[in-house]
Amino acid sequence: MTRYKATISYDGTLFAGFQRQTKVRSVQEEIEKTLERLNSGVPVKIHGAGRTDSGVHAYGQVIHFDLPQARDAERLRFGLDSQLPEDIDVVAVEQVGDDFHARYNKHSKTYEFLVDNGRPKNPMMRNYATSYPYPLDLSLMQEAIKDLEGTHDFTGFTASGTAVENKVRTITRATVNQDSKTGFLVFTFSGNGFLYKQVRNMVGTLLKIGNGRMPVSQIKTVLESQNRNLAGPTAAGNGLYLKEIIYED
């Protein structure tokens, strides 16, 4: 048995999400079907570093899986990439030790969130950025986003009813800038783990702050109160990208 780590990118538009579910199209199912074909019809289970929701994109999702025999990594990458549907690409494959686990090995994740503030929006980007055609003050959002950095209990920014007990996470970097070429706002968050819908809820709150309908201090208020009702709405999934995952060691 040989274990492989693969970095994959996908367009989330036509997927119900990363995780396999019955009756809907998932990234996991497409990759497992392709691996099964490459593995002489024997099923192969993949493990992802994290799930992504419906419509959410990835440039750097990481998965691992086992194959009965060792293969040339670049040939395996090419074979997988060629046989997968057009909206999934295999960026890199490498052989790893049997103790590597995409989800449980310590890692940091970076998410990006794109907002098209144009009016009208860019039609080519309607599935790849969230349209927000209202006034936004970038400097207010840049001030507020800094309060998200550090170690906090993010209960107020996750979906209610989440099964995870410990909601303390560390965000090492949180920034928002305007792309000089596209004019889009780019929110970037790096950290050791994110709760369900956390990024989209943080962005939804920051947009309300940028639009002047919540004070800059609202981020602190939500963190301290741990009250989801004080945060902004959940931003749509189409602007969200799982950008990069970096493992320790």
Place this chain on the structure above:
Amino acid sequence: MTRYKATISYDGTLFAGFQRQTKVRSVQEEIEKTLERLNSGVPVKIHGAGRTDSGVHAYGQVIHFDLPQARDAERLRFGLDSQLPEDIDVVAVEQVGDDFHARYNKHSKTYEFLVDNGRPKNPMMRNYATSYPYPLDLSLMQEAIKDLEGTHDFTGFTASGTAVENKVRTITRATVNQDSKTGFLVFTFSGNGFLYKQVRNMVGTLLKIGNGRMPVSQIKTVLESQNRNLAGPTAAGNGLYLKEIIYED
């Protein structure tokens, strides 16, 4: 009767092209249906500056149409934009004189063609750039593309059997550069008019030159011989954008 000029953008992916045709979805039909609704059910015909093929995108297509009474231009833009499908946007509307004609008034057009030279390609851009996962020497293409500038008979770069008699056109600017952020190649062509499939045929030839399978002198050879068989293949429509149209006066 009041004439309006509108600048529209659209994602060509789900259209059979700009021009109205039976049984397939076209940009023209969607806009005419929407204008008819806004015009109390009375049909309105639109005239585009040019046609775009299936899969071809536009940031700056220009159309004109007549309405029986004068309307506030920004309200008309907003009304049209709101009621049109998501993949068409109305960027600007202005009232113009009755002698304005989107097609016949003298204008210059700029087309852009995006090539994703990555391996693997960017899955988010699969409908918005043409994937070319082979080696390309940018400097060879930059040298060759200059031969397209100027006034030439472009017979060798158009589809055979084109009805247009006069195939002499002037290209005022032809460049190719690599976008530092995306890594994509960006071909830009400005001129007083382009023949059917001309841009895609020029790009297909330039890619062969960049890949070393045609000499840099091939552009001159095709122009002088007027022989379509000496040009490269027609590049796919998904990388092509009608970027801007500028009218004289």
